Amino acid sequence: MGASRVAIVGAGIGGLAAAIDLARAGAQVTVFEKEGAPGGKIRQTAEHGPAIDAGPTVVTMKWVFEELFRDAGSSFADAVTTRALDVLARHAFDDGSRLDLFADHTRSAAAIGDFAGAKEARGFLDFTKRAQETYRTLENAFIRSDQPNPVSLVMGAGLRGLGDLWRISPFSNLWKALGDHFGDPRLRQLFARYATYCGSSPFDCPATLMLVADVERQGVWIIDGGMQRLAAACHELAVANGVTFRFGNEVERIGIELGRAAWVASKSGERFEAQTIVVNADPAAVSSGLFGPDAAPAVAAQAPSSRSLSAVTFTGEIEAAGFSLVHHNVFFGRDYHQEFDDIFRFARVPSDPTVYVCAQDRGPGRAHESGLQHGKRERLFFLVNAPAIGDTHRFTSEDVNRCKKSILTRLSRCGLSIKDLDQATVTTPADFNRLFPATGGALYGQASHGWTASFTRPSARTRCPGLYLAGGAVHPGPGVPMAALSGRIAARAVLADLTSR
Numbered sequence: 447m448g449a450s451r452v453a454i455v456g457a458g459i460g461g462l463a464a465a466i467d468l469a470r471a472g473a474q475v476t477v478f479e480k481e482g483a484p485g486g487k488i489r490q491t492a493e494h495g496p497a498i499d500a501g502p503t504v505v506t507m508k509w510v511f512e513e514l515f516r517d518a519g520s521s522f523a524d525a526v527t528t529r530a531l532d533v534l535a536r537h538a539f540d541d542g543s544r545l546d547l548f549a550d551h552t553r554s555a556a557a558i559g560d561f562a563g564a565k566e567a568r569g570f571l572d573f574t575k576r577a578q579e580t581y582r583t584l585e586n587a588f589i590r591s592d593q594p595n596p597v598s599l600v601m602g603a604g605l606r607g608l609g610d611l612w613r614i615s616p617f618s619n620l621w622k623a624l625g626d627h628f629g630d631p632r633l634r635q636l637f638a639r640y641a642t643y644c645g646s647s648p649f650d651c652p653a654t655l656m657l658v659a660d661v662e663r664q665g666v667w668i669i670d671g672g673m674q675r676l677a678a679a680c681h682e683l684a685v686a687n688g689v690t691f692r693f694g695n696e697v698e699r700i701g702i703e704l705g706r707a708a709w710v711a712s713k714s715g716e717r718f719e720a721q722t723i724v725v726n727a728d729p730a731a732v733s734s735g736l737f738g739p740d741a742a743p744a745v746a747a748q749a750p751s752s753r754s755l756s757a758v759t760f761t762g763e764i765e766a767a768g769f770s771l772v773h774h775n776v777f778f779g780r781d782y783h784q785e786f787d788d789i790f791r792f793a794r795v796p797s798d799p800t801v802y803v804c805a806q807d808r809g810p811g812r813a814h815e816s817g818l819q820h821g822k823r824e825r826l827f828f829l830v831n832a833p834a835i836g837d838t839h840r841f842t843s844e845d846v847n848r849c850k851k852s853i854l855t856r857l858s859r860c861g862l863s864i865k866d867l868d869q870a871t872v873t874t875p876a877d878f879n880r881l882f883p884a885t886g887g888a889l890y891g892q893a894s895h896g897w898t899a900s901f902t903r904p905s906a907r908t909r910c911p912g913l914y915l916a917g918g919a920v921h922p923g924p925g926v927p928m929a930a931l932s933g934r935i936a937a938r939a940v941l942a943d944l945t946s947r
Contacts, residue, residue: 458486
């Protein structure tokens with residue numbers, strides 16, 4: 447095993463996790479990254495002031511990183527300082543109402559009772575139990591599994607577990623399942639937002655995505671130094687285990703010889719021989735030929751219609767007033783059906799979108815939600831969901847201004863006034879497509895639409911021996927901890943295959 451040479455293309459979280467596990471097992475690992483630092487979709491903007499997280503903003507499933515660091519003989523707690531959020535999010539609606547959800551679900555139930563009545567509070571408690579059961583049923587059989595399918599899921603559950611599988615409603619969509627628990631349309635809309643965590647529509651994704659509620663119940667953390675600190679800590683752990691990194695070195699071709707992955711070639715002209723290659727990029731980058739024609743057949747092509755959500759984002763030091771922000775804030779549009787029809791049916795940015803605002807100077811260990819002085823600028827990140835059409839639509843200044851106007855209108859209707867959004871850094875689906883080629887700007891791989899979608903997501907192994915995949919577009923799915931799990935699954939597959947050779 448010590449003689450095995452591994453090339454990893456991309457230093458996102460999936461690539462970093464794979465590098466750590468493979469190096470720990472004795473492989474000689476070299477990571478090629480086109481950017482100047484690790485992180486992938488964990489990115490920051492700093493064009494107009496201090497660095498602001500412009501991708502993921504929190505960590506869930508912290509146990510994923512605790513296990514990764516522990517297995518490598520280190521301590522995640524020593525490497526990264528995390529702070530648990532007490533208020534998970536503040537939600538604002540078109541009718542002027544507001545609702546906080548808390549890390550303590552009994553507090554959330556009480557808040558929901560005050561917001562919508564005792565019946566809705568009981569519905570919430572029933573919903574949290576169902577979400578917990580869904581997570582428990584799927585954690586080992588799906589989330590940690592190398593590549594589950596409906597048959598393996600049933601066989602893994604056994605006779606006693608078949609009832610659990612049936613109770614998690616795999617054939618129902620999330621919107622319909624939420625109707626079993628919530629009569630208040632605002633609450634149904636609030637919890638339907640969990641579909642967007644994997645870039646999907648709540649009207650088309652399976653009810654099993656309610657497990658996100660249980661993931662949040664287990665804890666949501668912000669990181670001192672921002673999310674880039676997480677990527678930096680994983681990079682440091684990889685280096686400590688002997689991994690070599692080549693930043694600013696973009697791979698443009700993967701070579702196949704005698705039916706196996708054999709080398710990578712970078713734009714600098716270097717050819718690097720390797721027995722194993724792990725691609726930490728969207729699988730569409732491989733199947734579309736961006737790594738050369740030889741590697742393209744190794745991954746099934748994905749239709750643009752299967753893409754997940756993209757986004758239009760604004761980041762900057764901006765003055766906000768009139769609404770008491772917390773770290774996470776969601777300002778809901780009036781018509782959720784229309785919002786997702788606009789995105790997935792008509793391929794356009796919604797005219798009245800739901801707006802997510804991350805106030806990065808607020809939260810535990812930072813300024814109290816009411817502690818910022820009036821008129822003081824703070825680091826804000828605004829996001830609206832958008833269609834993944836960044837490879838076919840260039841997003842003009844008129845498009846951006848229209849989106850900006852709709853954001854300001856939505857925030858104003860909910861009581862938040864924003865000053866100088868014109869000075870923010872804007873990222874459109876076209877920009878995301880440039881950052882993550884062949885995706886159209888899709889941020890979560892393929893959408894989880896239909897009950898079979900989770901089983902059609904690409905797995906770590908490709909059709910080409912020696913070539914593997916990792917990242918949020920690969921099983922088990924999007925999100926920072928899931929991307930890390932994908933890297934660990936890829937490493938496990940590599941080691942199993944090398945042992946069997």
